[in-house]
Amino acid sequence: MTALRKVLVVDDDPVVGKSFHRVLSQDKGYVVITAHNAAEALERMRDQAYDLIVTDIKMPGMDGVELAEQVRAKQPWTPVVIVTGFGSAAAQERARVAGVSAFVHKPLSPEMIEATAEQAMQAPAAPLVPAAVQAPAEVAPVVAKVSDERQVRSGAMAMAAPFISLAFVVLLPLMGLGLLAWSAARGVAKRLTLRNLGIACTPLLGLAFVVALPVAGTLTLLWMSMRYPLDDIALN
Incomplete structure (x- = not known):
């Protein structure tokens, strides 16, 4: 039953x-x-x-x-x-x-x-x-829009990073060489006893610009490449 x-x-x-x-x-x-x-x-x-x-x-x-x-x-x-x-x-x-x-x-x-x-x-x-x-239906599009904007900014930074670093590598050594030439000319023109030490040190400072700043530019390039990897952006 x-x-x-x-x-x-x-x-x-x-x-x-x-x-x-x-x-x-x-x-x-x-x-x-x-x-x-x-x-x-x-x-x-x-x-x-x-x-x-x-x-x-x-x-x-x-x-x-x-x-x-x-x-x-x-x-x-x-x-x-x-x-x-x-x-x-x-x-x-x-x-x-x-x-x-x-x-x-x-x-x-x-x-x-x-x-x-x-x-x-x-x-x-x-x-x-x-x-x-039960969230409002309009929340999802807003979240998606914010995510898209972040991806665009990340992509722009990743694309700009090599050019910024290239500017460091190319322009700053030229500035260092210019400073070196200016210092040498100034030292020849004005052989003042009190300034001999400063004039002698100035070429060394210019050489430091020539050597150190390209290294800084290269390190900046490496850092920005690690901070904004292109592979991650492509996957997103």
């Missing part, structure tokens, strides 16, 4: 419970238990398990959506159907987020009651939608 499927109907209107009891009779494989509010329903759920919870959305105290959230937290495998006489878009969205299996409107016909019960128990439990998932 097939076990009867237990349906808990939660509504402060006893007519609704009687309607479900009349339609979902034992000869159809159901047994209907009623509760007048959410607190009573949770108390009954502590005593036994149910195959389906049907609840009104508007009740004294805890409403139907809050009850659905409690059911999903305690028994996530149990389907929940919400019944309402004034279904608004906001109420339906709350029900969807709470993970209810169906959202039906009064008045309920016998065919609607039976079809809703069958579909709710056959379908897998609706997933509970985390609040963090």
Whole structure:
């Protein structure tokens, strides 16, 4: 003998419970238990398990959506159907987020009651939608735009790095040679005793420019190539 499927109907209107009891009779494989509010329903759920919870959305105290959230937290495998006489878009969205299996409107016909019960128990439990998932749709394009702008800047820096370093390698030695020539000419023209030491040191400073600055330019090129690798940009 097939076990009867237990349906808990939660509504402060006893007519609704009687309607479900009349339609979902034992000869159809159901047994209907009623509760007048959410607190009573949770108390009954502590005593036994149910195959389906049907609840009104508007009740004294805890409403139907809050009850659905409690059911999903305690028994996530149990389907929940919400019944309402004034279904608004906001109420339906709350029900969807709470993970209810169906959202039906009064008045309920016998065919609607039976079809809703069958579909709710056959379908897998609706997933509970985390609040963090419900981000505005426009956030994703903004994030993508920021990412694209960063890639463009990185690519521009990587392309400019060799030219900047080349400027160090080519121009700065020329500046050093110019300074060396100027210092030599100045030393020849003005052979002042007090300035002999400074004049003697000046060519050495110019030579330092010639030798050290190309090295600095080459190191800059290597650093920028490591900081903005072209392979990473191509992969992005």
